[in-house]
Amino acid sequence: MFINRLLLILAATVALAATPKVSYAESTLSQINASGSYFSNNDEAVSLATPQHPLSIPKKTPTPIESYRWNRRHIYIYMDTDNLQIKQAFRNAVKAWNRPDIIHFTWTKDAEQANVFAKGGDLSAHGDNSTVGTNHHGLGSTQSSYDSAKHALLTATSILHPNELQFTSRNFRSEVAQHELVHALGLAHAPEYENSVMIPRNVRSGITKLDRQTLKLLYQ
Numbered sequence: 001m002f003i004n005r006l007l008l009i010l011a012a013t014v015a016l017a018a019t020p021k022v023s024y025a026e027s028t029l030s031q032i033n034a035s036g037s038y039f040s041n042n043d044e045a046v047s048l049a050t051p052q053h054p055l056s057i058p059k060k061t062p063t064p065i066e067s068y069r070w071n072r073r074h075i076y077i078y079m080d081t082d083n084l085q086i087k088q089a090f091r092n093a094v095k096a097w098n099r100p101d102i103i104h105f106t107w108t109k110d111a112e113q114a115n116v117f118a119k120g121g122d123l124s125a126h127g128d129n130s131t132v133g134t135n136h137h138g139l140g141s142t143q144s145s146y147d148s149a150k151h152a153l154l155t156a157t158s159i160l161h162p163n164e165l166q167f168t169s170r171n172f173r174s175e176v177a178q179h180e181l182v183h184a185l186g187l188a189h190a191p192e193y194e195n196s197v198m199i200p201r202n203v204r205s206g207i208t209k210l211d212r213q214t215l216k217l218l219y220q
């Protein structure tokens, strides 16, 4: 099945930021790896700035989290693609994430103001910058740069791959965009036994109650 193949591609790679890690996310990823899915973990991150006031990151959440979050709930997002399918997917995902009223994405036309960038792009060209955490797979990818000592996100770029997604359904594209935007908010991959949009091989649940609860814990 075409969709099954896509879901396998989706799970191709995940690379996590190295310092400092949330132990819950760590152990969860080990479980995923142990269960035989298609992960490889590459640690690649360094601190970007001197800490002053670290943001509080919950120890345990229903869906695993990375070790960082935005220091704000109102997040500006910039559409950096002309591809209509990709634009629609990101727009739908933003609506889906604004609905629970935990964080709020606002579209901005000013790239300078933007916190998150929504892009279409070929994901085979994906750099290894040591100051970013990257969650990467064949359909989508999110790169986040952050101050690891403060646990503060500085910028995030979510990319969807137009060629891989063009023959999928509008719903599916929106779900992949939801998945990528949650990376941009600081959530990590979920194990397969959970009900979460953060399961790389199966984003079809869309945003779940556990995902909303996690975001609430992270941004309360």
Ligand SMILES: [Zn+2]
Residues within 6 Å of the ligand: 135, 136, 137, 179, 183, 189, 200
């Ligand atoms: Zn992912």
